Amino acid sequence: MxxxxxxxxxxxxxxxxxxxxxxxxxxxxxxxxxxxxxxxxxxxxxxxxxxxxxxxxxxxxGAEGPTRVDAAPGFHCVALAIGKDARERWRERLAAAGAHVERESAYTLYVRDPEGNLVGLSHYPA
Structure with missing residues (x-):
């Protein structure tokens, strides 16, 4: 194995x-x-x-090119681990920097990087 x-x-x-x-x-x-x-x-x-x-x-x-839309096949997002108790602090930090939380689930805040790539801040399963 x-x-x-x-x-x-x-x-x-x-x-x-x-x-x-x-x-x-x-x-x-x-x-x-x-x-x-x-x-x-x-x-x-x-x-x-x-x-x-x-x-x-x-x-x-190194070149111009199309960007991937969320519904297209391919990697969807990068999700980084946060503590459940840090969720609201992250929301405030993102807002203060002008990074809008686009959507959220019970465990994850979703935001876009400056290039439009989806980044999750997640505390699943906590």
Whole structure:
């Protein structure tokens, strides 16, 4: 038997690397693990820690292209763990930063990153 697979990293491609880092690193508080530059020395990617050794790779887009709509096939969202008792503090923090909670369930607040990608802050099953 093979051991169960764990998340190593997730990657999101963005047009504005600086704004994305401000959202994921600044607003959500994910720590910067590593920065990458391209051949010209310009910022290309920033890796942000997710805990347990996993990271979120925020990559600068190299081309224009369509964006995925929520109802289309593909990955739907990235959901990050929060404590149940922290839910209202997160709601207030997001609102203060102008990040509108788009919808919510009994366990998750859903917000969009600056590129329109869906991000959940979830306390399931707590």
């Amino acid at each position: 093979m051991e169960p697979l764990a998340v190593h990293h997730l990657a999101v491609v963005v047009h504005d690397l600086e704004r994305a880092e401000a959202f994921y690193g600044g607003l959500l508080g994910l720590p910067v693990v590593r920065r990458w530059t391209d051949e010209a020395g310009a910022p290309r990617s920033v890796w942000l820690g997710l805990g347990g050794g996993a990271f979120l790779a925020v990559e600068r887009a």
